[in-house]
Amino acid sequence: MAMKVRVLLSSVVVLAVMSLANCGHYVCHVELGASTCTPSGGGISQGGGSTTGDAFIYVADAGGIQGLTVDASAATISDIPNPVTGLDPNASNDWMVIAQGQFMYVGFPGLGQIYAYSIASDGSMTAISGSPFSAAYMVGSTIGGSQAMIANPAGTLLFVLNQSANAVYTYSIGSGGVLTQSGSPLTLPFEPFNLATDGLGKYLYVSNIVGGSSTNEIAAYSIGSTGTLTAVPNSPFISNGQNLNFALAQMQGDSSGKYMIGTTSSINNSDPHLYVLSIASDGELTPVAGSPFPTTSSPTFVAVQPDAGGTLVYSITVNDLDVGGFVEGYQLDPTTGTLTPDSGSPFGITGDYAQFDQAGTYLFVRDLFNKEMSVYTVGTTGTLTNSIASVGWGPGSWAPTDVP
Numbered sequence: 001m002a003m004k005v006r007v008l009l010s011s012v013v014v015l016a017v018m019s020l021a022n023c024g025h026y027v028c029h030v031e032l033g034a035s036t037c038t039p040s041g042g043g044i045s046q047g048g049g050s051t052t053g054d055a056f057i058y059v060a061d062a063g064g065i066q067g068l069t070v071d072a073s074a075a076t077i078s079d080i081p082n083p084v085t086g087l088d089p090n091a092s093n094d095w096m097v098i099a100q101g102q103f104m105y106v107g108f109p110g111l112g113q114i115y116a117y118s119i120a121s122d123g124s125m126t127a128i129s130g131s132p133f134s135a136a137y138m139v140g141s142t143i144g145g146s147q148a149m150i151a152n153p154a155g156t157l158l159f160v161l162n163q164s165a166n167a168v169y170t171y172s173i174g175s176g177g178v179l180t181q182s183g184s185p186l187t188l189p190f191e192p193f194n195l196a197t198d199g200l201g202k203y204l205y206v207s208n209i210v211g212g213s214s215t216n217e218i219a220a221y222s223i224g225s226t227g228t229l230t231a232v233p234n235s236p237f238i239s240n241g242q243n244l245n246f247a248l249a250q251m252q253g254d255s256s257g258k259y260m261i262g263t264t265s266s267i268n269n270s271d272p273h274l275y276v277l278s279i280a281s282d283g284e285l286t287p288v289a290g291s292p293f294p295t296t297s298s299p300t301f302v303a304v305q306p307d308a309g310g311t312l313v314y315s316i317t318v319n320d321l322d323v324g325g326f327v328e329g330y331q332l333d334p335t336t337g338t339l340t341p342d343s344g345s346p347f348g349i350t351g352d353y354a355q356f357d358q359a360g361t362y363l364f365v366r367d368l369f370n371k372e373m374s375v376y377t378v379g380t381t382g383t384l385t386n387s388i389a390s391v392g393w394g395p396g397s398w399a400p401t402d403v404p
Contacts, residue, residue: 052069052071053069053070053071053072053074053076053078053403054070054071054072054073054361054362054402054403055069055070055357055361055362055375055400055401055402055403056068056069056070056080056119056123056400056401056402056403057070057077057364057373057375057398057399057400058096058098058104058119058125058398058399058400058401059096059396059397059398060087060093060096060106060396060397060398061092061093061395061396062087062088062089062090062091062092062093062108063085063086063087063088063089064083064084064085064086064087065083065084065087065104065106065115065117065125066079066080066083066084067079067080067083067119067123067124067125068080068391069123070362070375070388070389070400071389072362072377072388075388075389076389077373077375077389077390077391080122080123080124081124082124082125083125084117084125084127087108087115088108088111090110091108091110091111092108092109092110093106093107093108093115093396093397094107094108094109094143094148094149094397095107095148095149095397096397096398096399097149097150097151097158097399098119098151098358098399098400098401099151099155099156099158099173099177100154100155100156100173100177101119101155101358101401101402101404102118102119102177102401102404103116103117103118103119103128103155103173103177104116104117104118104119104125104399104401105149105151105158105179106397107135107138107149107160107397108132108138109138109139109141109143110138110139111132111138111139112134112135112136112137112138112139113132113133113134113135113138114131114132114133114135114160114179115127115131115132115133116128116130116131116132116133116177116178116179117131117177118176118177119401119404120404121403121404123403128176128177128178128179129176129178130178130179133171133179135160135169137162137165137167137169137185138160138162140164141162141163141164141165142163142164143163144161144163144192144193144194145193145194145207145209145249145250146194146250146301146353147194147195147196147250148160148161148163148192148193148194148195149161149195150195150196150197151173152197152201152223153197153199153200153201153306154201155173156172156173157170157171157172157173157182157201157223157227158170158171158173158179159171159195159204161192161195161206162185163191163192163193165185165187166187166188166189166190166191166192167185167186167187167188167192168185168186168188168192168195168204168206168229169181169185170182170183170185170186170227170228170229171227172226172227182226182227182228183226183227183228186221186229188206188208188219189217189219189236190208190210190217190219190236191208191209191210192206192207192208192209192219193206193207193208193209193215193249194206194207194249194250194251196250196251196252196253196260196262197223197253198253198257198260198279198283199253199254199255199256199257199258199306200253200256200257201223202222202223202257202283203220203221203222203223203232203279203283204220204221204223204229205218205219205220205221205251205260205285206218206219206220206221207247207248207249207250207251208236209249212268213266213267213268213269214247214249214266214269215239215247215248215249215264216238216239216247217236217237217238217239217247218235218236218237218247218248218285219231219235219236219237220232220235220236220237220283220284220285221235221283222282222283232282232283232284233282233283233284234284235283235284237284237285247264248260248262248263248264248275248277249262249263249264249265249266249269250262250263250300250301250302251263251275251302252302252303252304253279253304254304254305254310254311254332254334255304255305255306255307255308255309255310255360256334257279258278258279258334258337259276259277259278259279259288259332259337260276260277260279260285261274261275261276261277261302261304261313261332261339262274262275262277262302263275263298263299263300263301263302263315265298265299265300265317266300267300267318267320270298271292271298272294272295272296272297272298272299273292273293273294273295274292274293274295274299274302274313274315274330274339275287275291275292275293276288276291276292276293276332276337276338276339277291278337288336288337288338289336289337289338290336290338291337293330293338293339295315295328296326296328296345296346297315297317297319297325297326297328297346298317299315299316299317299328300316300317300318301315301316301318301352301353301354302314302315302316303315303316303354303355303356303363304332304356305356305360305378306356306358306359306360307358307359307360309334310360311331311332311333311334312329312330312331312332312342312360312378312382313329313330313331313332313339314327314328314329314330314354314363314382315327315328315329315330316351316352316353316354316365318352323352323369324350324351324352324353324366324367324368324369325346325350326346326347326348326349326350327345327346327347327349327350327351327354327365327384328341328345328346328347329341329342329344329345329347329382329383329384330342330345330382331382342381342382342383343381343383344383344384344385345382345383347383347384347385349365349374349376349384350367350369350370351365351366351367351374352366352367352368352369353365353366353368354366355399355400356378356400357400357401357402358401358402359402360378361377361378361402362375362376362377362378362388362400363375363376363378363384364400365387366393366398367393368393368394368395371392371393371394372390372391372392372393373390373391373392373393374387374388374389374390375387375388375389375390376388
């Protein structure tokens with residue numbers, strides 16, 4: 001059965017101060033565009049249903065989940081046979097997280113459930129025992145940002161925001177990918193927006209949201225072995241000039257665990273800079289020398305290369321609704337935290353959201369305005385030129401993974 005591939009704009013949340021009754025809150029989650037998964041240039045092949053390749057991409061909509069195989073040497077993106085079908089067609093999903101490179105979690109807030117699947121070496125999906133897992137707190141809650149559900153780097157813990165209740169839920173990921181809630185939810189000191197961990201998974205960071213599109217605080221917590229969260233000294237960090245002069249709406253930690261890189265921008269809040277914060281041994285954050293670093297556009301999302309030794313950083317700008325700007329690339333100095341633009345940046349590549357695979361080998365760039373997903377090999381210099389392959393794209397949640 002052929003499924004339409006749809007990718008939801010939950011990965012890039014567009015915020016506005018809304019008075020519309022159907023938003024139910026002043027943070028409104030916007031879904032844009034529509035496309036079937038059809039070839040769109042760039043040497044694409046979608047025939048054959050091959051599962052031999054270098055990485056998988058999984059995409060979900062309300063009706064099901066489909067997998068795609070990326071084969072770098074053949075420059076193809078092809079369907080993985082036997083997609084998941086029969087999911088509730090009336091319920092949208094908002095997040096997809098892949099942990100340990102083999103367990104997939106898809107959040108359906110309208111249903112109050114988290115669907116979970118294991119991923120085999122051929123890309124096939126099998127429901128994890130107990131799936132779907134109850135998450136009734138999602139029902140009626142506002143959505144939050146693109147990182148409202150994340151896993152720690154080891155893939156042993158899953159964190160989920162309940163934005164309306166100002167809380168974060170923690171789940172342990174056990175044998176076979178089974179989810180178990182770890183204690184009671186943690187009450188946050190503000191309305192949360194995005195989650196992030198440092199690259200070693202020692203600390204959890206939570207940004208807030210005020211006025212519908214701005215951030216002025218970051219709360220930080222040490223992560224215990226069972227997922228227990230304990231506030232670090234001086235948390236939350238406040239952008240008032242007395243503590244830290246920053247307000248990162250979206251951020252990601254570098255692989256060394258030394259730095260947090262992020263942006264203050266949203267579609268309604270321009271700031272042509274990237275911020276690099278040093279992470280102290282107790283989890284406290286302080287700006288590195290030279291931060292913030294200038295960018296050509298105002299980045300709404302930053303993707304930081306994972307895995308050991310990763311030093312590549314890419315910023316994405318959303319200019320208007322689903323109209324992405326040019327992708328910009330930077331090298332992170334592992335000693336000082338300084339960001340240096342890559343040769344040729346900004347690249348002649350447009351997108352509104354991007355993700356790395358777990359090994360940090362490929363960058364997946366989505367462009368909803370042009371209804372396209374393109375995959376790039378990043379190399380050591382970070383310069384992006386021709387894509388490995390591209391494919392037609394549209395709304396739905398998605399995530400890439402290396403072949404298990």
